[in-house]
Amino acid sequence: MSTRLSRRDFIKLTGVTGTALLLVGCSGKASGKRTLFDQLQGVSFTDLPQIADAWHYQDGTLTLDLAKLPELASLGGAVRLEGDILPEPLLIVYGEDGQFYAFRNACTHAGRMIDPVAGTMTLTCCSISASTYDYQGNVLGGPAPEPLTSYPLALEGEQLIISLN
Ligand code: FES
Structure with a gap:
């Protein structure tokens, strides 16, 4: 068996590898510092839940089991929820003020x-324009024309109940 690469194979191999290295190297997600690449691509720094059955949704009510959501265990933590079962994507934040918040996960400028x-x-938001909001959803900077949509919630033991109606 020959170990020689054809010129075409070499370009194909190095091209794919180079692109992969470029993509990995350009995102600042691991460091928490958003790069131009992240802004162009709309990379979210907030993860989906590690435990799939940590939440359920029915008839306008979203219930989160905080015991299964380590993402929300520390102040400043957050998790994003999305999927066909939900009427819209959500961002849940355990604020640095010790309060929970639930937002529609879409900037009011262009939906990032x-x-x-x-x-x-x-x-x-994860775009280049990077509109900023406070925990009440009010716009602090950037081109966002309106506040974020936020939802009322209640903490019942280890369950966070959010009304999307
Ligand atoms: S989508 Fe947020 S500022 Fe444009």
Whole structure:
């Protein structure tokens, strides 16, 4: 068996590898610092839940089992929820003020996803324009024309109940 690569194979192999390295190297998600690549691509810094059955939705009520959501165990933590079962994508934040918040996960400028910004008690969208909001959803900066949509919630033991009606 020959170990020689054809020129075409070499270009194909190195091209794919180079692109993969470029993509990995350009995102600041691991460091928490948003890069131009992240802004262009709309990379969310907030993860989906690690445990799939940590939440359920029925008849306008979303119930989160906080015991199954380590993402919300620390102040400033957040998780995003999405899927066909939900009427819209959501961002749930355990604010640095010790309160929980639920938002429609879409910037009011052009719909990009929202992330909390550590150490500021604010949220920002993942676009280049990076509109910012406070925990009440009010616009603090950027081109967003309206506040974020937020939802009332209640904490009942280890369950966070959010009304989407
Ligand atoms: S989508 Fe947020 S500022 Fe444009």
